[in-house]
Amino acid sequence: MRTVVASHQLLPKGLELESLSVETGHVSICAGSGARRCICPLCGRASSRVHSRYARTVSDLPWHGTCVVLAVRARRFFCDEPSCERKIFCERLEEVAARARKTSRLEEALLAIALELLGGRTGARLALELGIVTARHLAEEDQGRTSLPEVGKIRILGVDDFAFKNGSTYGTILVNLWSNGCVGKASSTSSSC
Secondary structure, X not given: OXXXXXXXXXXXXXXXXXXXEEEOOXXXXXXXXXXXXXXXXXXXXXXXXXXXXXXEEEEEEEEOOEEEEEEEEEEXXXXXXXXXXXOEEEOOEOOEOOOOOEOHHHHXXXXXXXXXXXXXXXXXXXXXXXXXXXOHHHHHHHHHHOOOOOOOOOOOEEEEEEEEEOOOEEEEEEEEOOOOOOOOOEOOOOXXX
């Protein structure tokens, strides 16, 4: 029995499948943009004159725990608008940010892991179990780039002092215990969550 899978189910939007190779430990997909024209990001004029092509390597969501790497053939276009400062521009791919090494859907998955308080080594281990190869500091960076939700009225405030290094550097953390689902009273020694 043969299964047919449409390329739009496998690839980020705007990319077309060119080749696929399955190797031990990872899947390599070569893809390129199917658009005939591209819009200049500075002046907004569409161009179809291709200047050159270049390769980008981008990580994508894993398939059944297997790492997926996209080799994207991107193009540079001439801008034909005489008043435009940018004479050559790169095409923008919808789900692959400029200069990014990950697709936006992989970024969202890593962010979900980081926001569930699984940053650092724990988040990196979970990501590895899911087939997402990442370093522990990347999950923390993703968490740091995210805007936090607006905090309402604080009803129960948890305060904790700690040492980064014994006897040298100290820090204090304030936690809104009410927003974490804690409805009990906090005492001076511990909270009743």
